[in-house]
Amino acid sequence: MNYVGKACLTGCLQPVGAIVKRGAMTLAATLSVMTLGTVGMSAANAAGTIAGTDILNTAQASYDGPGGPVVIDSNTVTITVDELLDVTVASADPGDIAVDSGATQQVTTYQVTNTGNGNEAFTLTADTAKGGDDFDTSNAVIYLDTDDNGVFDPGVDTIYSPGSNDPVLAPDASVNVFILSDIPVSATDGQRAEVELSAVAITGSGTPGTSFAGQGDGGGDAVVGSTGADGEASSFFLIQAAQVALAKSATVTDQFGGNQPVPGATITYQLVATITGSGSLTNLNITDDIPTDTTYTAESITLEGANLTDSDADADAGSFDGSEIAVSLGTVPGGQTRTITFQVTID
Amino acid sequence: MKINLLKRLAMLAALAIPGITPGVAMAANNVALSSDVFVERKIENADGQTAVMLEEPKTVIPGDNLVFVVKYKNVGSTPATDFSVTNPLPKAVAFNGTSDGTEIVSVDGGKNWGPLSALTYTRANGEVRPALMSDVTHIKWKFNRSLSVGSEGKLVFRGTVK
Numbered sequence: 001m002n003y004v005g006k007a008c009l010t011g012c013l014q015p016v017g018a019i020v021k022r023g024a025m026t027l028a029a030t031l032s033v034m035t036l037g038t039v040g041m042s043a044a045n046a047a048g049t050i051a052g053t054d055i056l057n058t059a060q061a062s063y064d065g066p067g068g069p070v071v072i073d074s075n076t077v078t079i080t081v082d083e084l085l086d087v088t089v090a091s092a093d094p095g096d097i098a099v100d101s102g103a104t105q106q107v108t109t110y111q112v113t114n115t116g117n118g119n120e121a122f123t124l125t126a127d128t129a130k131g132g133d134d135f136d137t138s139n140a141v142i143y144l145d146t147d148d149n150g151v152f153d154p155g156v157d158t159i160y161s162p163g164s165n166d167p168v169l170a171p172d173a174s175v176n177v178f179i180l181s182d183i184p185v186s187a188t189d190g191q192r193a194e195v196e197l198s199a200v201a202i203t204g205s206g207t208p209g210t211s212f213a214g215q216g217d218g219g220g221d222a223v224v225g226s227t228g229a230d231g232e233a234s235s236f237f238l239i240q241a242a243q244v245a246l247a248k249s250a251t252v253t254d255q256f257g258g259n260q261p262v263p264g265a266t267i268t269y270q271l272v273a274t275i276t277g278s279g280s281l282t283n284l285n286i287t288d289d290i291p292t293d294t295t296y297t298a299e300s301i302t303l304e305g306a307n308l309t310d311s312d313a314d315a316d317a318g319s320f321d322g323s324e325i326a327v328s329l330g331t332v333p334g335g336q337t338r339t340i341t342f343q344v345t346i347d
Numbered sequence: 348m349k350i351n352l353l354k355r356l357a358m359l360a361a362l363a364i365p366g367i368t369p370g371v372a373m374a375a376n377n378v379a380l381s382s383d384v385f386v387e388r389k390i391e392n393a394d395g396q397t398a399v400m401l402e403e404p405k406t407v408i409p410g411d412n413l414v415f416v417v418k419y420k421n422v423g424s425t426p427a428t429d430f431s432v433t434n435p436l437p438k439a440v441a442f443n444g445t446s447d448g449t450e451i452v453s454v455d456g457g458k459n460w461g462p463l464s465a466l467t468y469t470r471a472n473g474e475v476r477p478a479l480m481s482d483v484t485h486i487k488w489k490f491n492r493s494l495s496v497g498s499e500g501k502l503v504f505r506g507t508v509k
Contacts, residue, residue, distance in 0.1 A: 048409025049439040049509050055407070059382045059417040059434040063427035063494065070427075074382040074417065081439060081508065082406040117409055220406040 047171040051083035051118030052218015083118035083216030085201040086225035089233040092150065092176065096238035098279065101187040105180045106137070107152045108235035110197040112177055114169035116225060118217025120201050121166040126179045127196040130234065134191035137181035137237065142197070145176035152178040166202060179235075189241040189277050198232035205229035240279030242334040246286065247272045263346050267294065270341045277334040284329040286340060294344035301325055301342045377423015378494065380432070387412040411508045413440060420499035428493040432502055433457075434486045440506035442483035450504070451489065454482040 049055075059074040092109040099106050114120050126140040142160035143152060144167060157178065158165065167175045179195055187193070203222045204212045206229070216222035249272075254265035261267070271288060275281055290296045301308040301318040308318025308327065317328045325342050332338060385401040392398055401414060417434060421427055435457070436442055442452070451460045454468050466478035488502050 053439055055384075055437045055439050055508070057382055057384055057415060057434070057437050057440075059380055059415075059432055061378055061380045061419060061430065061432045063378060063430040065377060065423070065427060066425050069429075070378070072378060072380055074380040077382050077384040079384060079386075079404055079413075080406045082408045084408045084410075216406075223408045225408075 047086070047115055047117040048084065049081045049117060050171060050218070051081055051116075051216050052220060053081045055079045055081065080218070080220045081117065082211075082220040083120070083203070083218065083222040084116045084225040085118075085120060085203055085205065085222055085229035086115040086227045087120075087122055087199050087201055087229055087231040088113045088115050088227060089197055089199050089231035091233045091235045093235040096192065096236045098240040099183050099237045100241065101183055101239055102185040104139075104182045106183055106237060108179045108181075108195045108197075108237070109150070109152070110177045110179070110233055110235070111174050112167065112169070112197075112199045112231070113174040114171055115227060116201070116229070117171050118222070119168060119170055120203060120217065121168045122199040123162055123166055123202055124160055124177060125162075125198045125200075126181070127198065127232075128179075128181055128193070130194040130196055133194040133236070135184055135187045135193045137183055137193050137195060140179050140181040140195070143178040143180065145178065148176065150176050152180070183237060183239070187239045189239050189279070191239045193237045194234045195237065196232050196234040198230065201229035203229075238278075240277070242275055242277035242279040242281045242332075244281055244284065244332075245274045245276070247274070248288075261346060265346050266297065266343055267346065268341055268343050270339065273329065273332075273338045273340070275332045275334050275336050275338075280331050280333040281329075282331045284332050285326060286329060286338075287324050287326040288342070289324045290344055293347050295347055296320060296325070297343040297345060301327065301340065303327055303329075303340055304338065377421060377425060378427050378430070379418075379420045379422045381418045382434075383416045383418070385414040385416065387414065407508050409508050412443070413506045413508065415504050415506060417502040418499065419494070419501070421494045421496050424496060426493040426495050430490040430494040432488045434502075434504070436484055436486065436506065439509050441481045441509050442486065443480060443505035443507050445486065445505070446503040449488060450486050450502075452478075452483045452487070453485040454478045455484065457485045460485075460487060 056076055056078050058076045060071060062069065062071045090111050092111050097106065097108065112122060112124070124142050126142050128137045128140045143157045144160050144165065146157045147153060169175060177197055179197055181195060203215050204210065204224060206224055208224050208226050208228060210224040212222040214221060249270045251268045252259050252261045252265055253268070254260045254262050269288065271286060273286055299307070299310055301310065301320065303317055308316045310318070310320040312319035312321065319326050327340050329338050383403065386404040386407050387399045388402050389397050390400050407413065415434065417432055419432060452463050452466070453460050454466050459466065463478055463480065463483065467475050468478040468482045469475050486504055
């Protein structure tokens, strides 16, 4: 009789190679507070004097003339402040975003800020084909954070379409931008992908100092500032996968002090779950059927050497439902093992 | 760079003094006063060296360095005593010093005057600190002697477009 039963993993939809669902959404959610804070601080004008402002200069002299004190004004010199074209882009993702291979519509988050001194519209471009990374994402779509909460909201935030809804930003104002793209199935654990967003001033960009006559906000010229009126920043995806391997062994102790699998002998089964990979497995459950022609020894489940009860109603991880034992391991990171034992007697 | 700039100013002054038009000086007054504003433009020469040229701009951008030149001349027939020249600084300009350092300034809209080092600035929260160039709102030159008939001069200060 073969008493080495079949171990299985249930309760986890994708037990082998199951992935941490730590998506970009969650990361973006924690970020939203910071992002909102930044947007709110638009009072100070770091961009400089607003484009179109007239600088008027008049000197004044006073003296005592023959008829008493005299005050005279000079001519007034008027100079108009041109529009300075400047933009910065920053990634709002604090670090690599953990994703699963094959995951679709994964979000990276950026902030585009008009650091110029006039109202300016910007063209946005996503680049998923950057060199120097391990794989490229596909089907990139840019969204604008319509409700300005720093978090991508499907159905709320609008798709960006170049030339039709280019964001127009006041001096020092920012807009949050999301790129949604798909992770290829072929990407493997530990691989990274760079996703870049660039923003270019529509009036013009290029070498700092380049001037666009008469095109400035406020009626003057538009002049390319130190940023080249072209900014870009990257976020990164990191594949964090984990897999579990289950090894089962059995030790027989008979009632005569020997190791013979005779009726009445006790079999101690040991299940060792080994988790590998850079990610974690969530909601990892391990179950094992009690083999036919054996009887489960009540309250015999252990996890890492500690006893678990048979009840499913209590808080501990173990249970026995009359036909199989089950142990809920929760989230287990790669590189760890979990050892479960239970006993049966041969009928 | 500085020598170049001063040369330029000298040239401009030489050109411009005769250009003080009678229209600027009102008939009843015997002192003419004119204001010119120049912007420093960096120009790269063929030999790769950068030269600073002064231009009379119609437009500027934040960060541009401006040179303000105030010219005065006693065009009347009597000396002008207790002569002083005041230039309120345009709001969009940060003071960047004068060429002669003989000016007095105000950091509170013309209420109190003195050399910058003798002034303090009171912040919105009531905190008092030594005044900085960026606090300056007015610049004034006081002449200790009277301006004799026919005498003239120019006053130069620098500022940066905020």
